Amino acid sequence: MNAIAQLKKDVTPDGPDYDTVRRVIELITEDYRDQPSLEAIADRLGQSPTQLQKTFTRWAGLSPKAFLQAVTLDHAKRLLREEDLPLLETSFEVGLSGPSRLHDLFVTHEAMSPGEWKAKGGGLVIRYGFHISPFGLALIMVTDRGLAGLAFSDSGDEKACLEDMTCRWPNAQYVEDLQATTPYAARIFEPSKWSSQQPLRVVLIGTDFQVRVWESLLKIPMGRAVTYSDIAKDIGQPTAMRAVGAAVGRNPVSFVVPCHRALGKNGDLTGYHWGLTRKRAMLGWEAGRA
């Protein structure tokens, strides 16, 4: 069975495994300071350690212990220090040829023109659909030019999630169209399908400032992280780190535009629009594959 099929089987949003994994992640991310043991975690969930270990590892690609380490402050700090591999200085194109990028998701992007942005999505047809993903339900939105939106929701919150996205481009026409979004879902969350030959096409719809911030995020390789001030510097406005934070927070293409790789200066994960737990989960997931 391939990995996606495996995921579909195991990580159904309402399935017991999904719930287990979700609770483990929550537990670990809340208590990571105490470094809880596998036994302690299993105990609190009322499961056997071995069973829990197996379920979790299959989902996350790494054991609960490794995940715990990945979520620790130390690890986040290490991600920041993990130069001299240049961080934002490396252009995305240069990265394409590097073997270290083998496991990264390749993306080409284009920005909407200011005029199109002012239209708030007017004249745009956006097709959307919900798909299961390692991080809960993923709401995928595409235009004929490529991926325009990616959001996350827990089972039952789909409506709020959809609304969160549609109000960003209120004049667009929305059509539920699983057929259009399924291919994206299959590729985005399956690293073996990431290829530089066929980059994922992304359209960035936002203000000029926001688009510059998001482009900067796209340059961060997988398994690495930068601070908000790094990004501010990269776009040539070193004192605008706070505005950068706000712009990062409005990133409409979560995960693909890796806003989860932006950390506070001391390595703290600050907030996250779709939940801090999910941010940690993404970093952990990447740590298992980097």
Place this chain on the structure above:
DNA sequence: CACGGCAAAACGC
């Protein structure tokens, strides 16, 4: 004008 997915500086223990 207020509000952030911020960050130094300033406190207080």
Place this chain on the structure above:
DNA sequence: GCGTTTTGCCGTG
């Protein structure tokens, strides 16, 4: 040395 609070930051709606 620490965790917490205060005080500039700067684009957006």
